[in-house]
Amino acid sequence: MLEIRKLGLEDTASYAKLYRNAYPGFGGTQEQAVATMNRMFSFPERAFYGVYRDDVMVGGMCLLEFEMNLRGQGMVPVGGVALVAVDLLYKKEKIAKEIMSFSLHHFRDKGIGFVTLFPFRMSFYKQMGFGSGVEHRRYSMEAASIPNFGSKANLEILSADNLEEVIASYNRYALTRNGLTPLAKHHLEGFFKADTARVIGFRKYGELKGYMLMRFIKDHMLVNQLYIPHIVYETGEALQEMLTFLHTQGDQFHKVNIATQDESIHYMLSTTSTNMHDVFDSIFLETSVTGCGLMVRVIDVPKLFSDLQHHNFNGETLKLKLTLEDSFLPQNTASAVIDFREGRPHVLTDADGTADVELTLEVSNFSSLLAGTTTFDRLHRLGVAKLSDDAHVETLTRLFRTSERMMCMFAF
Secondary structure, eight states: OEEEEEOOGGGHHHHHHHHHHHOGGGOSOHHHHHHHHHHHHTOTTEEEEEEEETTEEEEEEEEEEEEEEGGGSOEEEEEEEEEEEEOGGGTTSSHHHHHHHHHHHHHHHTTOOEEEEOOSSHHHHHTTTOEEOOEEEEEEEOGGGSOOOSOOTTEEEEOGGGHHHHHHHHHHHHTTSTTOOOOOGGGTHHHHHOTTEEEEEEEETTEEEEEEEEEEEEEETTEEEEEEEEEEESSHHHHHHHHHHHHTTTTTEEEEEEEEOOGGGGGGOSOSOSOTTOEETTTEEOOOEEEEOOEEEEOOHHHHHHHTTTSOOTTOOEEEEEEEEOSSOGGGGSOEEEEEETTEEEEEOGGGOOOSEEEEEEHHHHHHHHHTSSOHHHHHHTTOEEESOGGGHHHHHHHHOOSSOOOOOSOO
């Protein structure tokens, strides 16, 4: 019989041991792992839980509550599942399934309609109803391949004294991009302490309007690489000056690696390959390495659309009956009628009349659709969207379309 308990600071050593056994690649000593967990346990948005069998911790997870700029139109409450761990001795005993079932019910009970996580294996979470969310790309190139816009006069190296300014710049940026979440100081303060890291800021008229995180990767004393995990720019000028800075770094860094979910960055680069021989299917040049990051899941349709009531679904007017196929969370399968009036959604009761069209979708596909990582016409073309009247395909495509794909700039 499994029991799930909320953990406290007195449990960090046990959780660190569990996590090191669940993920041997975590590395480091037990003492280092305990120090990491002590820090994580102190974050206010995180709550840790342990799964016990006969008073032995056999699994655990971290549950987060935060806000997300869902669909790029304003912050809504979101749940996150992180650090899912099962001890080596108890693998394949459905403990992870219990962890996920507990987590989804926990967030539903809290009145949260949307949940996110970073997968250790996509297929595992796909079976539990999570859809693909963020695509993460890594571009590797010579510094000379990055454009030179002629000026980097407004750049400076930032220190921990600038942390509040950096957070403020990011949080303004987050209000403009689909999927981003507000950050607090503890999310970035560690970066300022690392010997192999720097933060470059763009300041105009006394205000920080963008920044770039950098890490140094040492090949040997005179040959190094730059890794850029994070670029925030509130203006085009800020981005151009930071790219100009990278262009000038060729003497010390033979390769610049930019990790981003910002699709527009691609159009600023003259080439995104350091090796023109990286060709596949005869004539296609490799430009980047792409991976799946954040996965997303709708867990409560009425609650989610209540949170989205002030969002504009592209001005469309339509009464939609929505039914999700959700074998992992049967409570999420009840049909809901959503009345979109000039783009604003209103969840109706059964007594409010019939719908213009009925849509049935598997929950993972609907979750990706709502987040803006796919479009309705693509799902319909693939045959995974069941529609009572195909005459509404174009309307639903316009209704659910977002101006850009989802982003997530920090793992949790």
